[in-house]
Amino acid sequence: MTVRETCLKAKENLSAISFAGEEDMNKMLAASAAALRTQAAYIIAENEKDLQNCTRGAQFADRLMLNEKRIDGIAQGLEKLIELRCPVGEVLEERTLYNGLHLRRVRVPLGVLGIIYEARPNVTADAIGLAVKSGNAVVLRGSKDAILSNKAVTKVIKDAIREAGYNPEFIQLIEDVTHEGATQFMKMNGIVDLLIPRGGAGLIRNAVENATIPVIETGTGNCHVYFEKTADLSKGLSILINAKTQRTSVCNACESLLLDRSIAEKYLPQIVAALRDKNVEIVACEECRKIMPELTAATEEDYATEFLSLKISVKVVDGVDEAIAHINQYGTHHSDSIVTEDKAAAEKFLKEVDSAAVYVNASTRFTDGFEFGLGAEMGISTQKLHARGPMGLKELTSYKYQIFGDGQIRG
Amino acid sequence: MTVRETCLKAKENLSAISFAGEEDMNKMLAASAAALRTQAAYIIAENEKDLQNCTRGAQFADRLMLNEKRIDGIAQGLEKLIELRCPVGEVLEERTLYNGLHLRRVRVPLGVLGIIYEARPNVTADAIGLAVKSGNAVVLRGSKDAILSNKAVTKVIKDAIREAGYNPEFIQLIEDVTHEGATQFMKMNGIVDLLIPRGGAGLIRNAVENATIPVIETGTGNCHVYFEKTADLSKGLSILINAKTQRTSVCNACESLLLDRSIAEKYLPQIVAALRDKNVEIVACEECRKIMPELTAATEEDYATEFLSLKISVKVVDGVDEAIAHINQYGTHHSDSIVTEDKAAAEKFLKEVDSAAVYVNASTRFTDGFEFGLGAEMGISTQKLHARGPMGLKELTSYKYQIFGDGQIRG
Numbered sequence: 001m002t003v004r005e006t007c008l009k010a011k012e013n014l015s016a017i018s019f020a021g022e023e024d025m026n027k028m029l030a031a032s033a034a035a036l037r038t039q040a041a042y043i044i045a046e047n048e049k050d051l052q053n054c055t056r057g058a059q060f061a062d063r064l065m066l067n068e069k070r071i072d073g074i075a076q077g078l079e080k081l082i083e084l085r086c087p088v089g090e091v092l093e094e095r096t097l098y099n100g101l102h103l104r105r106v107r108v109p110l111g112v113l114g115i116i117y118e119a120r121p122n123v124t125a126d127a128i129g130l131a132v133k134s135g136n137a138v139v140l141r142g143s144k145d146a147i148l149s150n151k152a153v154t155k156v157i158k159d160a161i162r163e164a165g166y167n168p169e170f171i172q173l174i175e176d177v178t179h180e181g182a183t184q185f186m187k188m189n190g191i192v193d194l195l196i197p198r199g200g201a202g203l204i205r206n207a208v209e210n211a212t213i214p215v216i217e218t219g220t221g222n223c224h225v226y227f228e229k230t231a232d233l234s235k236g237l238s239i240l241i242n243a244k245t246q247r248t249s250v251c252n253a254c255e256s257l258l259l260d261r262s263i264a265e266k267y268l269p270q271i272v273a274a275l276r277d278k279n280v281e282i283v284a285c286e287e288c289r290k291i292m293p294e295l296t297a298a299t300e301e302d303y304a305t306e307f308l309s310l311k312i313s314v315k316v317v318d319g320v321d322e323a324i325a326h327i328n329q330y331g332t333h334h335s336d337s338i339v340t341e342d343k344a345a346a347e348k349f350l351k352e353v354d355s356a357a358v359y360v361n362a363s364t365r366f367t368d369g370f371e372f373g374l375g376a377e378m379g380i381s382t383q384k385l386h387a388r389g390p391m392g393l394k395e396l397t398s399y400k401y402q403i404f405g406d407g408q409i410r411g
Numbered sequence: 412m413t414v415r416e417t418c419l420k421a422k423e424n425l426s427a428i429s430f431a432g433e434e435d436m437n438k439m440l441a442a443s444a445a446a447l448r449t450q451a452a453y454i455i456a457e458n459e460k461d462l463q464n465c466t467r468g469a470q471f472a473d474r475l476m477l478n479e480k481r482i483d484g485i486a487q488g489l490e491k492l493i494e495l496r497c498p499v500g501e502v503l504e505e506r507t508l509y510n511g512l513h514l515r516r517v518r519v520p521l522g523v524l525g526i527i528y529e530a531r532p533n534v535t536a537d538a539i540g541l542a543v544k545s546g547n548a549v550v551l552r553g554s555k556d557a558i559l560s561n562k563a564v565t566k567v568i569k570d571a572i573r574e575a576g577y578n579p580e581f582i583q584l585i586e587d588v589t590h591e592g593a594t595q596f597m598k599m600n601g602i603v604d605l606l607i608p609r610g611g612a613g614l615i616r617n618a619v620e621n622a623t624i625p626v627i628e629t630g631t632g633n634c635h636v637y638f639e640k641t642a643d644l645s646k647g648l649s650i651l652i653n654a655k656t657q658r659t660s661v662c663n664a665c666e667s668l669l670l671d672r673s674i675a676e677k678y679l680p681q682i683v684a685a686l687r688d689k690n691v692e693i694v695a696c697e698e699c700r701k702i703m704p705e706l707t708a709a710t711e712e713d714y715a716t717e718f719l720s721l722k723i724s725v726k727v728v729d730g731v732d733e734a735i736a737h738i739n740q741y742g743t744h745h746s747d748s749i750v751t752e753d754k755a756a757a758e759k760f761l762k763e764v765d766s767a768a769v770y771v772n773a774s775t776r777f778t779d780g781f782e783f784g785l786g787a788e789m790g791i792s793t794q795k796l797h798a799r800g801p802m803g804l805k806e807l808t809s810y811k812y813q814i815f816g817d818g819q820i821r822g
Contacts, residue, residue, distance in 0.1 A: 019762070097784060101773055110795050111765070189619065193795050208600065209623050214796040235818040242820035350813045351430070354522070362512055362816025371821070372812070373508060384521050384604050384809035385625040386797040398795035401783070402761045405773025407646040409653035410782070 013169035035160035046152035109135035111193035118199035121149035137170035186211035218379035221251030221334035228340035287316035356389035424580035446571035457563035520546035522604035529610035548581035597622035629790035632662030632745035639751035698727035767800035
């Protein structure tokens with residue numbers, strides 16, 4: 001099938017999920033989870049072939065690899081969706097207009113979701129699960145490296161849904177993994193309602209630049225922690241170390257520390273010691289290097305870089321205004337945190353930092369659909385249109401107006 | 412100034428409006444409305460020059476033309492915004508998480524709005540007013556034909572805001588009205604947060620195909636009225652004539668009538684007579700022509716055409732399922748109405764027609780921000796992402812998460 005035929009097939013079968021009731025959605029999810037477990041050996045065998053073809057190094061292979069434990073985790077993810085309420089059909093607003101028209105604003109699925117992603121085959125099942133519980137059709141386009149794993153996971157889930165008595169063709173996997181195929185996918189206007197790229201900065205940029213269908217930018221996170229002049233050092237160190245080192249490859253990890261000038265001299269040595277204790281590589285501004293000349297100099301580019309590793313940039317700033325300006329200029333509007341005991345500084349930071357999630361005295365690592373209580377997550381939006389921050393089931397819906405009259409015409 | 416410099420200037424001055432209080436926004440609006448009235452002669456003189464340069468016919472010139480009455484209408488539009496509540500700062504959600512983090516989801520402006528539009532210079536003032544009351548900066552790019560009018564309106568409003576004691580530079584007009592300038596504007600990633608094209612289908616298509624910044628598609632309306640088999644003819648005729656003829660050049664006007672087979676023979680002659688009485692040109696399907704052979708045959712293209720004139724396509728369909736399928740295939744997901752006395756048919760139509768506004772026994776002409784009680788309108792979205800249907804002040808906002816901790820870290 002061509003990319004267009006694949007997308008059309010999902011759209012043609014949209015009603016199989018968009019008009020399904022919650023009970024049927026849950027049966028599809030339960031059947032899929034069970035099948036992933038019983039068919040684990042088949043999935044692992046297909047994944048093994050992908051791994052054998054993979055020439056992109058150990059870190060990449062680790063992300064690609066599936067084993068029984070990981071498959072069980074994926075199945076658990078689907079089962080967790082059963083407990084969440086399906087948002088479709090929720091009446092968001094209801095009122096009677098001056099002329100007697102009764103107006104209802106009702107939540108509806110977005111339609112056909114397009115997901116384009118990199119090596120991790122768990123995204124295949126996660127995205128299908130979220131699509132099922134939000135009433136959306138889904139077209140998946142994973143990477144070439146994971147094609148056999150993705151085919152296996154999709155086949156197991158679709159077979160399970162079919163055996164449970166439902167039409168699974170609202171789920172489609174694009175098997176054309178060429179670059180041209182990806183570009184075609186990004187231009188499926190009138191067929192695919194929304195494209196969600198999940199992966200590195202290059203993939204996101206490619207989607208933003210080439211897609212003619214609506215895109216939600218997700219998951220680039222150049223996140224900051226700012227020690228304001230009233231910062232409690234022990235709180236700050238604990239937040240910084242958690243945000244930087246608890247997991248480095250994720251978008252809500254801290255990449256840059258801003259340090260108020262008035263406390264820089266006093267705190268910098270302890271901060272550096274704590275970071276070094278965790279093997280964090282430090283690049284720092286000239287002000288820092290006046291205090292600790294042995295520090296490596298940071299470049300302009302460092303301040304704009306999402307390291308995704310044990311590396312951090314450190315910069316001295318003149319008060320909360322400069323901190324905010326720096327974050328708004330160099331950040332990616334994801335998650336930023338102020339460490340302060342001053343309410344006014346906290347309020348200013350919360351108001352003026354233009355990011356999806358802004359924290360006072362807490363780690364940026366909490367920006368996550370599960371931590372925020374959404375129960376699931378399709379990604380973290382760093383744009384302001386439609387959804388910002390973690391995207392759960394509600395963020396995968398739109399709405400329509402339903403208007404009830406008895407012959408009203410406009411005067 | 413280049414297009415980029417103009418957009419950057421709006422962004423650099425965003426805080427002048429995004430952090431303004433509601434009282435200050437209202438003072439800006441009042442001052443602008445007053446100035447439009449006192450400077451009407453200047454605006455009309457500049458508009459006169461645009462009209463003299465205009466070679467695009469009487470209908471186009473009428474849309475371009477400003478007189479005292481129209482300027483007063485524009486000023487009234489700004490004054491009406493004063494009465495509406497500014498949505499910025501609204502707490503949409505608030506809860507304490509398991510770990511004591513207190514999470515607030517707060518409404519914030521989108522940022523910098525880009526508006527690209529055709530001849531009507533009233534859009535200039537309307538868009539500025541909506542931007543002011545929603546806390547957004549705005550970059551306007553009107554057509555070449557209206558450039559002097561747009562410059563005059565923008566100058567009068569910005570001078571008035573400045574004289575009232577505020578910085579008006581969050582409002583910018585692109586004076587480069589070349590095609591290349593428009594294309595540059597559509598690619599202002601990182602500077603312009605949202606592009607709203609307001610105009611004909613060609614402009615919308617151009618924006619969708621060329622923009623790399625997020626776009627909201629607005630205002631193409633191939634709207635349907637469907638007479639279901641239980642339709643009350645007199646209600647239906649009144650709705651049809653209103654939807655088709657009350658104003659033909661608008662996106663919520665009816666362009667196509669669907670007629671249930673079981674009532675076609677009985678009702679078609681009266682429907683045709685009523686349409687002809689209003690000078691509506693009819694193109695009809697073969698089934699209609701079997702009943703009334705004198706009718707002109709409709710083409711496939713007719714069914715997909717937004718006539719925006721006294722012309723309608725008429726098609727016989729086999730029941731509500733075929734009506735829904737036809738609308739979802741040929742329509743533009745704007746507004747569609749069923750005329751029926753059957754509750755089940757009405758419910759099915761409301762659920763399955765994939766449009767922003769779906770009506771039972773009412774004219775499609777009601778799809779409008781004022782009629783829906785939003786108090787204002789930037790356009791009518793026909794896409795499902797972010798906002799659907801009339802876009803008022805709330806639809807011009809995003810949100811951010813503000814999280815209050817006392818040292819929480821992720822385990």
